[in-house]
Amino acid sequence: xxxxxxxxxxxxxxxxxxxxxxxxxxxxxxxxxxxxxxxxxxxxxxxxxxxxxxxxxxxxxxxxx
Ligand SMILES: [Zn+2]
Numbered sequence: 001x002x003x004x005x006x007x008x009x010x011x012x013x014x015x016x017x018x019x020x021x022x023x024x025x026x027x028x029x030x031x032x033x034x035x036x037x038x039x040x041x042x043x044x045x046x047x048x049x050x051x052x053x054x055x056x057x058x059x060x061x062x063x064x065x
Contacts, residue, residue, distance in 0.1 A: 031056040035064060 004015045008024040018025050034054045039045060045053070050061050 028060065031060050032064060035061055 002015050003012060004019070005011065006013050006021040006024055007019040008028070009021065011021045011024075013021045020028060031054070035050055035056050038050055038054050042049065042053075047058070047061055047065070050056070051058050054061075
């Protein structure tokens with residue numbers, strides 16, 4: 001286990017399995033669900049469509065692809 005900065009908010013965290021602190025990890029999980037649901041309903045949507053419709057950051061969307 002080592003110390004690093006949260007990938008998202010920069011807070012110092014103990015790194016074990018995630019690169020984010022707990023609040024950011026939870027937010028990320030919610031955003032992931034939102035994107036998955038949107039893509040399921042709109043299979044032909046582009047990354048930009050997903051971005052504009054869900055409000056999830058491009059970085060998060062690209063991580064999922
Ligand atoms: Zn964070």
